[in-house]
Amino acid sequence: MEKHVAVVGSGNMGSCISKICALNARSSTEFCNEVRIWVHEELIGEEKLSDIINTRHENVKYLAGTRLPENAIAVTDLAELGSWADILIFVLPQQFLPRVLAGLKGHTRPGACAVSLIKGVFAGQEEEPMPRGLSLLTDLIRSNLGMECAVLMGANLAPEIAKEVYCEATLGCRDPIRAAELKRLFQTPYFRISIIENEFSVEICGALKSIVATGAGFCDALGFGDNTKAAVIRLGFMEILRYVQRFYGSAGVTKRTLMQSCGMGDIISSCYNTKDVKWAATRSTMTALGRLACTIS
Numbered sequence: 001m002e003k004h005v006a007v008v009g010s011g012n013m014g015s016c017i018s019k020i021c022a023l024n025a026r027s028s029t030e031f032c033n034e035v036r037i038w039v040h041e042e043l044i045g046e047e048k049l050s051d052i053i054n055t056r057h058e059n060v061k062y063l064a065g066t067r068l069p070e071n072a073i074a075v076t077d078l079a080e081l082g083s084w085a086d087i088l089i090f091v092l093p094q095q096f097l098p099r100v101l102a103g104l105k106g107h108t109r110p111g112a113c114a115v116s117l118i119k120g121v122f123a124g125q126e127e128e129p130m131p132r133g134l135s136l137l138t139d140l141i142r143s144n145l146g147m148e149c150a151v152l153m154g155a156n157l158a159p160e161i162a163k164e165v166y167c168e169a170t171l172g173c174r175d176p177i178r179a180a181e182l183k184r185l186f187q188t189p190y191f192r193i194s195i196i197e198n199e200f201s202v203e204i205c206g207a208l209k210s211i212v213a214t215g216a217g218f219c220d221a222l223g224f225g226d227n228t229k230a231a232v233i234r235l236g237f238m239e240i241l242r243y244v245q246r247f248y249g250s251a252g253v254t255k256r257t258l259m260q261s262c263g264m265g266d267i268i269s270s271c272y273n274t275k276d277v278k279w280a281a282t283r284s285t286m287t288a289l290g291r292l293a294c295t296i297s
């Protein structure tokens, strides 16, 4: 039976991965030709974004200039999507995940699985019906939807993937048969997938690299050069290693994972060109942090 593939999220990266999956599905007998993308509906002028994607085959807001395959179909009903999909690929900013999971809960197919591309951790607040404190985003997906969840992380700047410029990604998946299936869904000549069995290790790398990228952005804001930034990257990398050994030693995060695209690769690209580094590098961020430091001291 052909598997139904759904991408939950239609931003920069969601559109890129939809394009990849739709092209791979088109030339495969393993996956259903139609790949559905869940769009958080918004108006672009007078037109709905989902209508624009389905008629012009371009996500004009989040990935303008890239043609999406015609078998990538935008949808807006989460429950209907959940009831249809065998593989749910989550790729949306983490703050929206709880609401999206609530919309999918109770509307999933038996035997369906998930893959998360979302980088970060969930910080639960008291008033939310979610766990308090820090949780892995994949644990939220597993516990809310009752399905296995793999991860796909790497040095994967969406605008470059959209131009089909070579990059690598790491698939964290403990089940070797599912890992091979997902690799067939995601891999292209310009998007090369390596498999690591330890899902947790891949996910935690994607979460922690943002802290290092923020440090690299502060270097930019302070006018430090590339030597200092290289030191921040090296020290940040060592700190990630120490952090995971100290807090998750038994979870088996190894240097092998850290040397993959999800580790070393993502830290390098993120310290030069992500929203994290750009945010940290702005003068207003530095001014706000300076004020905060004065308040604390």
Ligand SMILES: NC(=O)C1=CN([C@@H]2O[C@H](COP(=O)(O)OP(=O)(O)OC[C@H]3O[C@@H](n4cnc5c(N)ncnc54)[C@H](O)[C@@H]3O)[C@@H](O)[C@H]2O)C=CC1
Residues within 6 Å of the ligand: 009, 010, 011, 012, 013, 014, 015, 039, 040, 062, 091, 092, 093, 094, 096, 116, 117, 118, 119, 120, 152, 153, 154, 155, 156, 157, 158, 169
């Ligand atoms: N695994 C990987 O290698 C990569 C992962 N990412 C991750 O993918 C995630 C998504 O990033 P992008 O696609 O760049 O996002 P983006 O910043 O381009 O797009 C924002 C998305 O949020 C949606 N949105 C806005 N308001 C919403 C709401 N109230 N509810 C639900 N959705 C809403 C928008 O429709 C849009 O799809 C992030 O967590 C990012 O870290 C990004 C690049 C590579």
Ligand SMILES: O=C(CO)COP(=O)(O)O
Residues within 6 Å of the ligand: 012, 119, 154, 155, 156, 157, 158, 266, 269, 270, 273, 274, 275, 276
């Ligand atoms: O992790 C990322 C790319 O690898 C995400 O980058 P942005 O946050 O700039 O979208």
